[in-house]
Amino acid sequence: MSASLLFISWVLLSETVLCWSQFHEAFVAEAGRTATLPCRHPFNDSVLVVEWSRSDLGEEYVLLYRDEQIDESNQSPSYLDRVDLQDRLMENGDVSLVLEDTRTYDSGTYQCSVVHRSLGEDEESVICTIQLDVSPSSPPLLPPGDENEDDEYEANDGGNKVAGIPFKETVEGAKEGTIVLLVFFMIVFVIATFQIYKRKVRLHIRL
Structure with a gap:
């Protein structure tokens, strides 16, 4: 060639x-x-x-x-x-x-x-x-003071989400769950204390 x-x-x-x-x-x-x-x-x-x-x-x-x-x-x-x-x-x-x-x-x-x-x-x-x-362009972040709880993007947390839920709602849900858990433990503690008191009373009567 x-x-x-x-x-x-x-x-x-x-x-x-x-x-x-x-x-x-x-x-x-x-x-x-x-x-x-x-x-x-x-x-x-x-x-x-x-x-x-x-x-x-x-x-x-x-x-x-x-x-x-x-x-x-x-x-x-x-x-x-x-x-x-x-x-x-x-x-x-x-x-x-x-x-x-x-x-x-x-x-x-x-x-x-x-x-x-x-x-x-x-x-x-x-x-x-x-x-x-x-x-399409991304939605802009809202300035402080103009946040709407129904908006998908939050100005304070930059639109962060946990498992698809806005960050603010996630925090509020965690607080409510903590309060319910504390109430549950208080009820269990009261019941346990009452049972111990009844047992001591019975023992005292037998003696």
Whole structure:
């Protein structure tokens, strides 16, 4: 096998491994935060256009970057002013997507394609496919003084629970159980004392 053929095979294998590894990556983000979907291209400085898309958006796209700027002509309205490239200079092949103020409906499969110049001609290649799952944000802790006994999260204990029961209710239940136990031991003590007294009286009468 010639050296040139070996080189071409290595390049094709490298690109295949890159796409395969990216496809199997799944990212989880919390709603309201900024998420970065990592992606790199192997085409050096020959990239002319970067497009991030979702299969369920039809003809619309998430982001289209060309002529050194974002093209908003056919961008999905839900992504306007919320997306950008992590590095517009695309140094080291970085074409990662930055998505701000994530929302639950941002969940889906994202695909990154680039148009690059190869042997004097423009070619389009899909380089990354990434699954994003945006989960709802956690309920905020209540400030002191605004606690509600019916709320699941308590400000004083940080929403701690024992066996699914709010921490405050658990403490109150423990106090009630302690009181009942003390009353039980007092009753047993009184009965035992009375029995001992009766026994002494009987012995005294026999004597």
